[in-house]
Amino acid sequence: MKTSKVFGRLLFSVALVGFVAGGGPSAFAGGTVEVLHWWTSGGEAKAVGELKKTFEAQGGTWIDSPIAGGGGDAAMTALRARVIAGNAPSAVQLKGPGIQEWAKLGVIESIDDVATKEKWDAVLPPVVAAVMKYQGKYVAAPVNIHRVNWMWANPAVLAKVGAKAPTTWAEFNETADKLKAAGITPLAHGGQPWQDATIFEVVVLGVGGADFYKKALVDMDQAALSGPTMVASFDQLRKLRGYVDKGFPGRDWNLSTAMVMNGQAGFQIMGDWAKGEFLAAGKKPGVDFLCVPPPGSGFLMNADSFTFFKDPKPGRAEGQKVLASEIMSPAFQRTFNLAKGSIPARIDVKLDDFDDCAKRSAADLAAATKAGSLLPSLAHEMAVPRTVRGEVLDVVTNFFNSDMSSKDAAAALAAAVKRAQ
Amino acid sequence: MLARVVEKWLPRIVVMPLFAVSLFFVYGFIAWTTWISFTRSVVMPDYGFDGLAQYERLWSTPRWYVALGNLAVFSILFIGLCIVVGILLAILLDQRIRIEGAIRTVYLYPMALSFIVTGTAWKWILNPGLGLEHLAHQWGWTDFHFGWLVDPQMAIYTVVIAGVWQSSGYVMALFLAGLRSVDDEVLRAAAIDGAGPIRTYTSIVLPMIRPVFFSAIIVLAHLAIKSYDLVVALTGGGPGYATDVPATFMYSFAFQRSELGTAAASAVMMLVTILAIIVPYLYSELREAGR
Numbered sequence: 001m002k003t004s005k006v007f008g009r010l011l012f013s014v015a016l017v018g019f020v021a022g023g024g025p026s027a028f029a030g031g032t033v034e035v036l037h038w039w040t041s042g043g044e045a046k047a048v049g050e051l052k053k054t055f056e057a058q059g060g061t062w063i064d065s066p067i068a069g070g071g072g073d074a075a076m077t078a079l080r081a082r083v084i085a086g087n088a089p090s091a092v093q094l095k096g097p098g099i100q101e102w103a104k105l106g107v108i109e110s111i112d113d114v115a116t117k118e119k120w121d122a123v124l125p126p127v128v129a130a131v132m133k134y135q136g137k138y139v140a141a142p143v144n145i146h147r148v149n150w151m152w153a154n155p156a157v158l159a160k161v162g163a164k165a166p167t168t169w170a171e172f173n174e175t176a177d178k179l180k181a182a183g184i185t186p187l188a189h190g191g192q193p194w195q196d197a198t199i200f201e202v203v204v205l206g207v208g209g210a211d212f213y214k215k216a217l218v219d220m221d222q223a224a225l226s227g228p229t230m231v232a233s234f235d236q237l238r239k240l241r242g243y244v245d246k247g248f249p250g251r252d253w254n255l256s257t258a259m260v261m262n263g264q265a266g267f268q269i270m271g272d273w274a275k276g277e278f279l280a281a282g283k284k285p286g287v288d289f290l291c292v293p294p295p296g297s298g299f300l301m302n303a304d305s306f307t308f309f310k311d312p313k314p315g316r317a318e319g320q321k322v323l324a325s326e327i328m329s330p331a332f333q334r335t336f337n338l339a340k341g342s343i344p345a346r347i348d349v350k351l352d353d354f355d356d357c358a359k360r361s362a363a364d365l366a367a368a369t370k371a372g373s374l375l376p377s378l379a380h381e382m383a384v385p386r387t388v389r390g391e392v393l394d395v396v397t398n399f400f401n402s403d404m405s406s407k408d409a410a411a412a413l414a415a416a417v418k419r420a421q
Numbered sequence: 422m423l424a425r426v427v428e429k430w431l432p433r434i435v436v437m438p439l440f441a442v443s444l445f446f447v448y449g450f451i452a453w454t455t456w457i458s459f460t461r462s463v464v465m466p467d468y469g470f471d472g473l474a475q476y477e478r479l480w481s482t483p484r485w486y487v488a489l490g491n492l493a494v495f496s497i498l499f500i501g502l503c504i505v506v507g508i509l510l511a512i513l514l515d516q517r518i519r520i521e522g523a524i525r526t527v528y529l530y531p532m533a534l535s536f537i538v539t540g541t542a543w544k545w546i547l548n549p550g551l552g553l554e555h556l557a558h559q560w561g562w563t564d565f566h567f568g569w570l571v572d573p574q575m576a577i578y579t580v581v582i583a584g585v586w587q588s589s590g591y592v593m594a595l596f597l598a599g600l601r602s603v604d605d606e607v608l609r610a611a612a613i614d615g616a617g618p619i620r621t622y623t624s625i626v627l628p629m630i631r632p633v634f635f636s637a638i639i640v641l642a643h644l645a646i647k648s649y650d651l652v653v654a655l656t657g658g659g660p661g662y663a664t665d666v667p668a669t670f671m672y673s674f675a676f677q678r679s680e681l682g683t684a685a686a687s688a689v690m691m692l693v694t695i696l697a698i699i700v701p702y703l704y705s706e707l708r709e710a711g712r
Binding site (some may be wrong): 072076077080083084101102105191192196246247248249250292369385386387390394397398400401402412419 | 463465466478481482483484535544545548550556559568570571576656657659660661663673674676677678679680
């Protein structure tokens, strides 16, 4: 009895899904999209809600497929299963070289006609545009640009030891030593592989410069990976290891941010999502906390994007085009990034409502684009495929948590990258 | 006539669907995983044969050796300590004490928790900034240091502590049942012959309940080899990847790194390890049954 009831309900829901998926009400002008994403909490959920709202305002039908967990790992597993089953969602929150990996399998839909019509090439930084394209055609639309190399500082704490925000690593080390002597944790850090990799890539950019970063962490050049500049980078990373407190392993990044906020720690090196924590606590940029670029020049970017998958169900192709156009509209880029704390991927969006850190980020982005020092982040899956990234993370995190020498680490890094390629 | 046919075929027909399902979902997927381990699969399965490349890759990855070393340390200590603690508790409980039922329940309760809960609770207890160390400092014992959880060399032992806490009560229950099955006559005879309590247990009772050891070891061994949730909840494989075990290694390669082939190879290595333990055991069991 009970079973038959459950079965009946199941049948009903299957029928319902079939009705929706079959495009019963797809007579709407905006078409239908099913969007797979893992933005399920806080500012992220709010940001994706904005996208849904704008899309539905165009008369489209939005089927939400949020899959939380594991920083997108769960969503990727679901995506894999759905692609194998021949039932791919219309748009997926997928970024970086991951786009190319899926495109090679022939399951990605081009939206190049929308991009050409709206002249995306003219409004996107070329490095960002290159990530969104497969064989010269746009297959994804970027929603934002996060800056990874930010240093968050507590000015009250710095004032205690009479220091200013450092501009070189030598100055940073000096200030950190002073903080340590004063009984303050110099660097708030969470020992998770991606966070270790975040400070590692910031150090590589700071020590080696933009060209070296590109050669080593984007092109994965063997000589650069094992060379003396890399050894020097590891030396500085070893220094930073001495500046973290004892309870760092496994700590989440927002707890490190709280340490800076409460004056327990002087600095945190983290992307601009850390800003959201400060702002949520009612802190003012420039007064209660500082956002300064870490030593070295350049801009490490992490751009989220929606990638379009081949979805033959009725109304979907139309929905994809509307969605792509919506994502790139200046109005959406503005509202979305105000909610998420990043800056628009479009460089022509007015930033009047944004805070000073975001304005600084946008100015540095423009400068870095010109100087050729706009670089994809390795830690955030923008620079290399996940296979290579994973091996790099293993070496970096192992170095950070052991007493491995810098020379051995550089050699291990080169060997690990070779293994993954 | 019909009744006999039904009697003969009904059990088979009833079992058939289950048999077919497990054939497909267990052995079918084992075969599929094994096949994937011989291919170049990365993001998605790719069915082209690629020889032993994934195994070469696996055995040249330092992290795999860390995972294997941790598995060895964890399994040996976990199984050993669980059995020692379990036997001790069982023997103590077997002394016809008062409120035995309540105490037994207390010891058995950790088993009712999932490894995730156990891991999370111990993560807080062992965290130097929150748990034991912090408590000792607050009580004025400021020299007290217990940072195993954040020490890459020692972190795997915290996994052992949490695992033993969780499972030794279960082992105790197994042994208690075993002890209760020993005939009182035997114990009385031993007492008349002048054997002390220690001698009675080591020479008479424990050898008599040898089969319980086998069951306990088999249950604990498979818990140890497939241990995943405890490590994930307690240390997340860290610091770094210092507490990685093969199961977390496999998960991270398959689902975080899009390395299906290498992950499948590591899964096959785990299967082979389990087979190496289970097959001799089954063989000896079946031989005894056949005799």
